[in-house]
Amino acid sequence: MEEQEINITISDSSHFERSREVNFKKFAWRQFKKNKPAYYSYKILIFLAIVALLSPIIATDQPLYCNYKGVTMFPAFSFSNSCEINPIAYAPDKTDYDNADYVSPNGKQIFIDKQGNELPMPLKFKHWLGTGKAGEDVLSGLVNGTRISLSIGLISMTIASILGIFLGAMAGYYGDKKLQTTRGSFWTMVIGIVFAYYYGFSVRSYNITDAFAISGFAVLVQLLISIFIFCLVAFLFYLLGKQIGKISFLSTPVFIPVDSIVSRAIEILISMPLLILIISISAIAKEKSMINVMVIIGLTTWTGIARLTRAEFLRISNLEYIQAAKSMGFNEFRIMFKHALPNALAPALVAIAFGVASAILIESSLSFLGVGVPPTTVTWGSLLNAGREQFSAWWLVVFPGLAIFLTVTIYNLLGEGLRDALDPRLKK
Numbered sequence: 001m002e003e004q005e006i007n008i009t010i011s012d013s014s015h016f017e018r019s020r021e022v023n024f025k026k027f028a029w030r031q032f033k034k035n036k037p038a039y040y041s042y043k044i045l046i047f048l049a050i051v052a053l054l055s056p057i058i059a060t061d062q063p064l065y066c067n068y069k070g071v072t073m074f075p076a077f078s079f080s081n082s083c084e085i086n087p088i089a090y091a092p093d094k095t096d097y098d099n100a101d102y103v104s105p106n107g108k109q110i111f112i113d114k115q116g117n118e119l120p121m122p123l124k125f126k127h128w129l130g131t132g133k134a135g136e137d138v139l140s141g142l143v144n145g146t147r148i149s150l151s152i153g154l155i156s157m158t159i160a161s162i163l164g165i166f167l168g169a170m171a172g173y174y175g176d177k178k179l180q181t182t183r184g185s186f187w188t189m190v191i192g193i194v195f196a197y198y199y200g201f202s203v204r205s206y207n208i209t210d211a212f213a214i215s216g217f218a219v220l221v222q223l224l225i226s227i228f229i230f231c232l233v234a235f236l237f238y239l240l241g242k243q244i245g246k247i248s249f250l251s252t253p254v255f256i257p258v259d260s261i262v263s264r265a266i267e268i269l270i271s272m273p274l275l276i277l278i279i280s281i282s283a284i285a286k287e288k289s290m291i292n293v294m295v296i297i298g299l300t301t302w303t304g305i306a307r308l309t310r311a312e313f314l315r316i317s318n319l320e321y322i323q324a325a326k327s328m329g330f331n332e333f334r335i336m337f338k339h340a341l342p343n344a345l346a347p348a349l350v351a352i353a354f355g356v357a358s359a360i361l362i363e364s365s366l367s368f369l370g371v372g373v374p375p376t377t378v379t380w381g382s383l384l385n386a387g388r389e390q391f392s393a394w395w396l397v398v399f400p401g402l403a404i405f406l407t408v409t410i411y412n413l414l415g416e417g418l419r420d421a422l423d424p425r426l427k428k
Helices: 002-034 034-059 138-174 184-201 205-214 216-244 258-270 276-285 290-299 301-318 321-326 330-341 345-369 381-389 395-421
Strands: 066-068 070-071 110-112 119-120 180-182 254-255
Touching: 002 034, 002 276, 002 395, 034 138, 034 395, 138 258, 138 290, 138 301, 138 330, 138 345, 138 381, 138 395, 180 184, 180 290, 184 205, 184 216, 184 276, 205 216, 216 290, 258 301, 258 321, 276 395, 290 345, 301 345, 321 330, 330 345, 345 395, 381 395
Parallel strands: none
Antiparallel strands: 066 070, 110 119, 180 254
């Protein structure tokens, strides 16, 4: 009878928590919509995401639809019996030699017809934002750069979020005095981590270095192999430590200072100049690739997310519902990631929004310095770098600069809007 009453109480409590969570989401959305700069930034970001997704169709030198000598191609876009050119009739890596050598948006642009006659440029072939040194269309490069920048920002911050949330949760939940083990297990594990690093990364350093010279996919494969070896060796030492911990002298209970270890790692990483650190790591890669840039930015920008997650877990771990879950014998990882984490994500989401803006700036800086993505990939930073060669070509500096400014600004406004919307104090 008492067990039934406990189950009914837990069920009522869960229903109440779900109802309160739904109400808070509605409240947060209403608060977010009241913040007009953040709300309009959200709409602009959706527009940029659509442009990024459709960039291979919007900016390409291949027609969407063509009827040539009675043969219809691309029938999904068949609206007439003539060729339908894309909104931007140039691919980002294609050149228009007839309009090379930095033609400005208002400059004279020429078109050579089939008979070789020089004509004024038709509107559908016009370079609306000018051209580069070899006749590259700047507008096409901007559209393609939108896809590159958003991809790098989102994927790199996904890597940083996974690392930051996991390490921050571990540090905040366990602290220095909650994760207990025996002295034998602790020191065996410390020695095991050294061996795991040696066999997982130090011995395989040449494989990882060579993978940087092959491709980004090869880097990911080699990193996954190294992480697997690291985890395997660490797990073997964990099993060995459990046996050694049964020895009387080594069976003394000790606490693992998870918080101190993670906090010191954060302090070491943030004490280094981030851009110089990323450039140094990028220099190891003999071949430039987008994946390298994403991985490097992700592995070096997780500290802010970890600090905010740690602070939230320090607060939440002492709340009553966490203590109740512990008293009911729930698994520690279930308590951390199912019950505590959903209530600790709000500050991390704000940091992630700001982090995407930082990642876009870092990528643009790396491309501007020529150490980012491959030279054949057109990005906003590479367009700025092209403008450095010809100072009179103002359109190579102004338009990519405005694109970077706009994107970074809307992410910052989104972050501020999320911070205000997710602040429970405003609900009171």
